[in-house]
Amino acid sequence: MVMRLILLTIFGPLFEFNIPLILIALLCSLIFMPIASILVHGIDTLLTYFFMFLKSMPACYIYFSHQQALIILQVFTFFLIAWLITWHGRKYMTYRFIVCSFLIMITSYYVQEKEDEQTWYVDVIDVGQGLSVLVRTQDQSLLYDTGARYASGFSMAQSEILPYLRYIGIASLEYLVISHSDNDHAGGASLIEKAMHPRRIKLGEPLRKQVLANSSFCDVGERWALGKLSVTVLSPFKRLKNSNNNSCVLRISDGQHAVLLSGDINKKQEALIVSQFSSQLASQILIAPHHGSKYSSSKLWISVVKPKWVVFSVSAMNRWGFPVQEVVERYKKQSVIRVSSGTSGFIRFKIDSHGIKLQTIREDLAAYWYHRSFFL
Numbered sequence: 001m002v003m004r005l006i007l008l009t010i011f012g013p014l015f016e017f018n019i020p021l022i023l024i025a026l027l028c029s030l031i032f033m034p035i036a037s038i039l040v041h042g043i044d045t046l047l048t049y050f051f052m053f054l055k056s057m058p059a060c061y062i063y064f065s066h067q068q069a070l071i072i073l074q075v076f077t078f079f080l081i082a083w084l085i086t087w088h089g090r091k092y093m094t095y096r097f098i099v100c101s102f103l104i105m106i107t108s109y110y111v112q113e114k115e116d117e118q119t120w121y122v123d124v125i126d127v128g129q130g131l132s133v134l135v136r137t138q139d140q141s142l143l144y145d146t147g148a149r150y151a152s153g154f155s156m157a158q159s160e161i162l163p164y165l166r167y168i169g170i171a172s173l174e175y176l177v178i179s180h181s182d183n184d185h186a187g188g189a190s191l192i193e194k195a196m197h198p199r200r201i202k203l204g205e206p207l208r209k210q211v212l213a214n215s216s217f218c219d220v221g222e223r224w225a226l227g228k229l230s231v232t233v234l235s236p237f238k239r240l241k242n243s244n245n246n247s248c249v250l251r252i253s254d255g256q257h258a259v260l261l262s263g264d265i266n267k268k269q270e271a272l273i274v275s276q277f278s279s280q281l282a283s284q285i286l287i288a289p290h291h292g293s294k295y296s297s298s299k300l301w302i303s304v305v306k307p308k309w310v311v312f313s314v315s316a317m318n319r320w321g322f323p324v325q326e327v328v329e330r331y332k333k334q335s336v337i338r339v340s341s342g343t344s345g346f347i348r349f350k351i352d353s354h355g356i357k358l359q360t361i362r363e364d365l366a367a368y369w370y371h372r373s374f375f376l
């Protein structure tokens with residue numbers, strides 16, 4: 001293992017050479033194709049061996065959150081600057097160290113995102129065709145659904161959800177809620193349970209082929225606390241054959257702002273929920289029922305929930321055509337802002353005393369050169 005670590009330290013930086021090599025190969029492809037082919041083949045071989053090598057030492061992986069990575073980078077920069085300015089003599093070394101520390105403190109202040117104690121987030125993770133929403137306060141998190149897992153073994157939980165949770169520094173969940181047993185919602189349940197040790201697991205209905213220890217069913221009318229937020233279970237009333245209508249429907253609120261997570265319910269279940277909870281449904285953010293299918297999002301549902309934003313969690317150009325135009329029009333007629341993960345990717349709502357701020361990876365969060373506006 002030590003030998004492998006030494007090899008990685010020596011050869012790891014060589015990995016970086018792939019980027020200029022790819023650029024050179026692209027240029028060559030315009031001038032002389034055979035050289036470009038040799039280069040591309042070489043890069044491919046290099047990458048294959050590099051990933052094979054990495055795969056052989058998973059125990060060496062260390063996960064850093066975004067915040068931790070930033071601190072490591074700052075400390076490294078601090079030492080580098082301090083070392084450079086003390087290169088020629090040590091006369092004013094102490095003062096220089098103090099100036100460096102001060103500069104780093106100032107940059108930290110501006111780099112860190114400002115948030116108060118009341119701030120909470122609704123993150124719609126881009127899991128393609130499926131659903132996974134993270135609702136988090138300063139110290140507690142609830143994950144609603146876990147995306148799909150495919151026959152090949154590939155799962156959205158492994159490739160999208162877990163990396164994101166680690167990136168924002170979440171090591172365990174307060175709640176894991178699986179709306180219902182369909183693969184696009186429950187596919188990654190076991191994996192998330194193992195990796196994130198949720199304190200409580202709530203299910204809309206029994207899962208197929210997966211058994212989660214210490215799980216219990218969502219009971220309508222139940223209330224849970226998530227930090228300073230209140231979570232209310234609005235459905236299912238009783239578990240029926242129709243899996244979609246067994247979805248555990250949640251309204252999460254800070255008393256002023258709310259998000260409604262509606263799984264895959266259809267119009268019939270929407271009407272039932274409206275008849276029971278009509279005065280308690282109003283929510284600024286609505287995660288559209290059943291990814292915007294035509295059998296959900298009735299006029300009645302939209303007019304009672306009165307969302308400002310509706311989110312369609314779908315994959316781009318999915319085979320069902322979700323969200324269907326008819327549903328999009330229904331929301332449009334009631335002046336609801338429509339956001340789709342199929343076109344915007346990851347979607348985040350930041351909620352605090354100033355109100356609700358919407359950000360998407362394509363427009364706001366990714367590096368500028370990835371923004372959609374950059375290409376328009």
Ligand SMILES: [Zn+2]
Binds near residue numbers: 131182264290
């Ligand atoms: Zn679904």
